[in-house]
Amino acid sequence: MRMTDSDPTTDDATDDASDDAPRDFIREIIAAEVAAGELERPVTRFPPEPNGYLHIGHAKSICLNFGVAREFGGRCHLRFDDTNPAKEEQEFIDAIEADLRWLGFDWGEHLYHASDNFELLYQWAEHLITEGKAYVEDLSADEIREYRGTLTEPGRDSPYRDRAPDENLDLFRRMRAGEFAEGERALRAKIDMASGNINLRDPVIYRIVHAAHPRTGDAWCIYPTYDFAHGQSDAIEHVTHSLCTLEFEDHRPLYDWLVENLPVPSRPRQYEFARLSLTHTVLSKRRLTALVQDGHVTGWDDPRMPTLAGLRRRGLPAEAIRDFVGRIGVTKSGAVVEMALLDHCVRDHLNRHAERRMAVLNPLKVVIENYPEGGSETLDAINNPEDEAAGKRQVPFGRELWIERDDFMEDPPKKFFRLAPGREVRLRYAYFLTCTEAVKDATGEITELRCTYDPETRGGNAPDGRKVKATLHWVAAADAVEAEVRLYEPLFTRPDPGADGDLGADINPDSLVARRGCKLEPALAGTAAGETVQFERLGYFTADPDGAPGRPVFNRTIGLRDTWAKVQKKG
Numbered sequence: 001m002r003m004t005d006s007d008p009t010t011d012d013a014t015d016d017a018s019d020d021a022p023r024d025f026i027r028e029i030i031a032a033e034v035a036a037g038e039l040e041r042p043v044t045r046f047p048p049e050p051n052g053y054l055h056i057g058h059a060k061s062i063c064l065n066f067g068v069a070r071e072f073g074g075r076c077h078l079r080f081d082d083t084n085p086a087k088e089e090q091e092f093i094d095a096i097e098a099d100l101r102w103l104g105f106d107w108g109e110h111l112y113h114a115s116d117n118f119e120l121l122y123q124w125a126e127h128l129i130t131e132g133k134a135y136v137e138d139l140s141a142d143e144i145r146e147y148r149g150t151l152t153e154p155g156r157d158s159p160y161r162d163r164a165p166d167e168n169l170d171l172f173r174r175m176r177a178g179e180f181a182e183g184e185r186a187l188r189a190k191i192d193m194a195s196g197n198i199n200l201r202d203p204v205i206y207r208i209v210h211a212a213h214p215r216t217g218d219a220w221c222i223y224p225t226y227d228f229a230h231g232q233s234d235a236i237e238h239v240t241h242s243l244c245t246l247e248f249e250d251h252r253p254l255y256d257w258l259v260e261n262l263p264v265p266s267r268p269r270q271y272e273f274a275r276l277s278l279t280h281t282v283l284s285k286r287r288l289t290a291l292v293q294d295g296h297v298t299g300w301d302d303p304r305m306p307t308l309a310g311l312r313r314r315g316l317p318a319e320a321i322r323d324f325v326g327r328i329g330v331t332k333s334g335a336v337v338e339m340a341l342l343d344h345c346v347r348d349h350l351n352r353h354a355e356r357r358m359a360v361l362n363p364l365k366v367v368i369e370n371y372p373e374g375g376s377e378t379l380d381a382i383n384n385p386e387d388e389a390a391g392k393r394q395v396p397f398g399r400e401l402w403i404e405r406d407d408f409m410e411d412p413p414k415k416f417f418r419l420a421p422g423r424e425v426r427l428r429y430a431y432f433l434t435c436t437e438a439v440k441d442a443t444g445e446i447t448e449l450r451c452t453y454d455p456e457t458r459g460g461n462a463p464d465g466r467k468v469k470a471t472l473h474w475v476a477a478a479d480a481v482e483a484e485v486r487l488y489e490p491l492f493t494r495p496d497p498g499a500d501g502d503l504g505a506d507i508n509p510d511s512l513v514a515r516r517g518c519k520l521e522p523a524l525a526g527t528a529a530g531e532t533v534q535f536e537r538l539g540y541f542t543a544d545p546d547g548a549p550g551r552p553v554f555n556r557t558i559g560l561r562d563t564w565a566k567v568q569k570k571g
Contacts (some may be wrong), residue, residue, distance in 0.1 A: 024330035026064070026243060026271055030072055041074035043240045045112075046100070047230065050080050050214075051087040053300040053307040054099045056321065056342075057276040057283040063325045064273070065243055066105040077237055078107040081114045083229045085213040093214070095300070099308040103318050110237075114229040115215045117236055121224050122176065124232060124262045125187060125206055129168045133261055134205065135161055136171040137186045144186075147193075148201050155193035155201040175208055178221045182208045189228075191257060199254045203227060231255040235264035242268045245275035246334065274334040276325075278342070279495035281306045287503060296507055297491070303555050304491040304511050314488060315532040315542025315557030320349040339490070346558050350532060350540045355383040355390055358428065358473045359535040359554075360519040361485050363402040365448045365477065368433070371399040376478065379459075381429045395521055397430055400477035402519040407472050408449060410438050417469035419449070426471040428536060432457040433472075473536045480519040483552045485541065487513045525550060532557055 033039035044065040048054060054062075069076035078100065082088050100107070114121075128134035138160050139147065149155035163171075175185055187206035195201055205228035210221050234242050242255070249272045259267055276283065282291075283306060291297050291305070300307050303314035311321070324345040328337055358381075376398040383390035403419070412420045419425050424434045430453075437450035456463055460471070489511050491497075497506040527533065527543040535541050539559040547553035 024273075025332065026241070026273060026330055027068055027071070029271065030068060030241065034072065039240060042069055042072050043074055043077070043238055044069045044243060045077040045079050045234065045237065045239050046107075047079045047081045047233075048096050049084065049087075049226070050082055050089065050092040050096060051084065052092055052285045052289055053095050053305075053309050055283050055285070055288065055306045055308065056278065056311060057306075059103060059308065059321050060276045060325050060328070060330075061243065061245065062100060062103060062105060063322055064330055068241070068243075074240075075110060076105070076107060077110040077112055077239070079112040079114065079233060079237065081226060081230060081233070082213070082215065083114050083223050083226055084209075085211040085223065086209060088214050090214055095309055099312075102308065102312055103321065112233070112237060113215060114224075114233050115213060117229070117233055118216060118220060118224070120236070121229055121232055122222075124264075125224070125228070126169060126172065127262060128189065128205075129172060129187075130165050131261070132165055133190050134168065134187055135163050135190055136168045136175070137188045137204070138184075141183060144188075144204070148198060149193070151198065154195075155198075157193050158188070158202065161190065161193075161202070172206075175206070175222050176220075178210075180208055182210050184208060187222075189254075189258070191254075197250055197253055199227075199251050200257070203254060205258075227251060227254055228258065231258050231268065231270070232262060232264060234268040235259060235262075235266050238266045239268045240266075242270040244270055244272050246272045246332070247275070248272055272332070273330050274332060276328065277334060277336045278306070279336055279339045280490040280492050280497070281339070282492075282497055282503065287498070290503075291491075294504075296504070303486070303488050312530070313542070313544065314555050315530075315540060316346050317349050317353070317532070320345040323349065336495075339495075343558055347540075347560075350534065350557070352386050353384075354532050354534045354540055356381070356385075356536050357524050357533045358395065358475055358521045359483070359485070359524065359538065359541070360402040360404055360473070360475050360480075361487075361515050361535075361538065362405040363475075363517065363519045364405040364408060364446065366401040366403055366433070366451055366474070367448060368399050368401070368451050368453050369436070370452045373399060375399060376476070379429045393523055395429065395523070396476045396479040398476045398478050401427075402475045402477055402480060403449075403472055405446075407470075408435070408438070408446070410446065418472060419470070424468050426457075426460050426468050427453075428471055428473050429460060430458070430474070431455065431460070432462060432468060473538075475519045475521050477519075479522050481522055481525045481550070481552065483518045483520050483524070483547075483554060484514060484516045485518045485554045485556065486544070487515065487556045489513075520552070524552060524554075527552060527554075534560075 030042050046062050046065045066076045147156045186204045188202045189205050191200045193201050205225055206222050209223050212218050252270045255270050297305055301309035301313050303310050324342050378394040379397050380392045381395045408419045409416055419435050421435050424432050427433050432454045433451050435449055435451050438446045439448040441447050491511045492506045493508045494506050529543050529545040532540055532542040540557040541554040542557050544553040544555050
């Protein structure tokens, strides 16, 4: 059968895949079908259930479905498989659409819902009944499981399996009319209770749910199961390639059986690929829901969450996520991907695109005693050494500064090259600085450093050619902007959280450290929420929506150290 469609997904879609497009077994299948004249253009779909937020594992499926459609001049649909009204919310629908657009994908006019097809799906269920291929079940859910058998033992026929089609049709229509309680009856496909594939042992295809639906309201009290709605919605939309993760491989015979036994308008094919597994996180919607509901995180968009909303709030660029997905590829065999690879993709993008700024997170005051009292000046600072077009900015400098407390030691060990009594260092973009005294309070804590500077070293270079071993960042005290900075670490302490059965025991108690009273250069005061910059020497940080004018909040996106290079060396 030749599958055709004349509606490309985007303006930049092409008739053939480009030579430099990624290659994998799914793309090879499509390319072969196109070459053989069996397929004109693919139609794919991304079919999320709106019962939670998307996570980075979904990004792999999103990039695959939208990617192959674009590469082969086809189109990709967004379809909400909204068949479980008890768990679905408009909040999730809105979040899913926002995540897809943020990742860089658009479905145009091809937005669909399984609920669009409820009436037709119901009619097709009646068709199976009249053909003797479906029956109304009176067994309870527990009894259905008992009768289904095990992986090593066949199932047993339900005592209601041989009801006459007329009786089944009457009962099914009464189910729709609301005559029965939730769980009292169900509709099952009549396939093979002795099948080696449990999914073919008379699966439930309709159940009674007395819950209002986000789109259809109270119009229905029976709803199709995911298995019944999914393949048929693919067929209604003329999807050519239903791309699923490997856990649906055992469902494919049921997918095909339903397509073959219903009067569907097209014959889609299902193909499975390995899902994404990532160290130091969980990518199970059930577990992510529990993290939110149990208060381990502040919500679905908590920057510690692997949800796309959480990663976006933490500052991960969409381009880096697409790069990451492209690097791991599409295969049939599953593997756990090191978080270090994602970190590498994020650093690589931000190093090239994020502007540099100076911020002090644990401030210690410096007073430059030989700098004129009341004096100030502005110095040139480079916005991004990787991007000459980013230009320069002006930073204020004065007699009193803030530096990092960790950049000073009163009695330093041999390999500590930063500031110490009698030692000279460079202030970034500014001058050479020498510490002359550490001022302490009654408890012995250092509260202030007294220093001198060399006015001949403006710009950070000495005319006499002398060298220093350390360069420190700083912020002028008179112009500093106070901020809260949230330092994030992985949410879990082990690479395989929950492997021992207790996910809560693996939660990192130090996954969030909030520092208040941080000092930022003035250019950071107006940073827009979602904008990412590099705090020099500290890492990449993103302005959080919790910030207010003059009181910004920044999330640490990622540190500067690239551990992925070490992983590659070991490999």
